[in-house]
Amino acid sequence: MSQDALKVAAAEQALEYIEEGMRVGLGTGSTAAKFVEALGRKVAQGFKVTCVATSEVTQAQALALGIQMSTLDDQPYLDITVDGADEIDGALRLIKGGGGALLREKIVATASGGMIVIADASKQVETLGAFPLPLEVVPFGLAATRNMISALAIDVGCEGDIRMRTLSDGAPFRTDSGNLILDCHFGRIPAPEELDEALKLVPGVVENGLFIGIADLAIIAGSDGLTVIGAEESDFP
Numbered sequence: 001m002s003q004d005a006l007k008v009a010a011a012e013q014a015l016e017y018i019e020e021g022m023r024v025g026l027g028t029g030s031t032a033a034k035f036v037e038a039l040g041r042k043v044a045q046g047f048k049v050t051c052v053a054t055s056e057v058t059q060a061q062a063l064a065l066g067i068q069m070s071t072l073d074d075q076p077y078l079d080i081t082v083d084g085a086d087e088i089d090g091a092l093r094l095i096k097g098g099g100g101a102l103l104r105e106k107i108v109a110t111a112s113g114g115m116i117v118i119a120d121a122s123k124q125v126e127t128l129g130a131f132p133l134p135l136e137v138v139p140f141g142l143a144a145t146r147n148m149i150s151a152l153a154i155d156v157g158c159e160g161d162i163r164m165r166t167l168s169d170g171a172p173f174r175t176d177s178g179n180l181i182l183d184c185h186f187g188r189i190p191a192p193e194e195l196d197e198a199l200k201l202v203p204g205v206v207e208n209g210l211f212i213g214i215a216d217l218a219i220i221a222g223s224d225g226l227t228v229i230g231a232e233e234s235d236f237p
């Protein structure tokens with residue numbers, strides 16, 4: 001099975017958890033896009049949900065599919081969010097933000113009664129950190145912010161690489177909120193909770209890509225089938 005087909009399989013399984021009338025947070029990235037596509041097909045058959053997007057890209061995709069969209073200002077509480085991840089460990093701790101949407105993703109997931117993560121098996125890890133941890137930082141005081149990050153008392157010091165829009169145009173990537181992304185190559189993050197707490201104390205860091213205690217369920221598609229980590233279907237969300 002191709003990686004694309006695995007993403008579709010996880011996305012379609014997540015659709016089973018969506019009930020008519022739910023308020024649904026829509027994630028960002030190639031896997032979340034498969035879920036939005038699948039939901040769009042269901043909506044085209046008359047299924048009714050109200051959704052909130054975690055990025056402008058997802059908003060545009062969902063609107064094009066005829067999905068009814070709202071905002072967290074109109075719907076400050078959502079029933080469920082379905083999103084992808086860059087890494088997932090056995091305790092449902094995640095690294096997210098490979099597409100730069102981590103801030104809105106964390107706001108939307110935290111405003112939801114439950115979060116389902118969908119991924120292909122390549123995202124499953126023993127220890128987080130091989131994927132560089134994205135941090136959303138304000139442009140003001142960038143050099144000072146990077147100094148503070150590299151001074152954090154964690155095993156591997158790292159000031160973070162400024163994410164560029166493309167490799168060639170020399171312009172930094174900007175998030176939907178106008179901020180920058182620093183990609184931090186920690187290699188291994190054996191104590192994600194500690195790193196999360198430490199990063200929260202750096203004033204220029206708006207948010208970091210560690211999602212701890214947020215995801216309730218992960219649907220992981222591998223060539224040998226689907227694996228579900230987390231709450232049982234019967235008591236979720």
Ligand SMILES: O=C[C@H](O)[C@H](O)[C@H](O)COP(=O)(O)O
Pocket residue numbers: 027028029030031032083084085086095096097098099100101102105
């Ligand atoms: O900012 C982007 C998100 O956190 C994505 O959900 C994450 O990067 C996974 O993306 P993909 O499904 O494309 O691997």
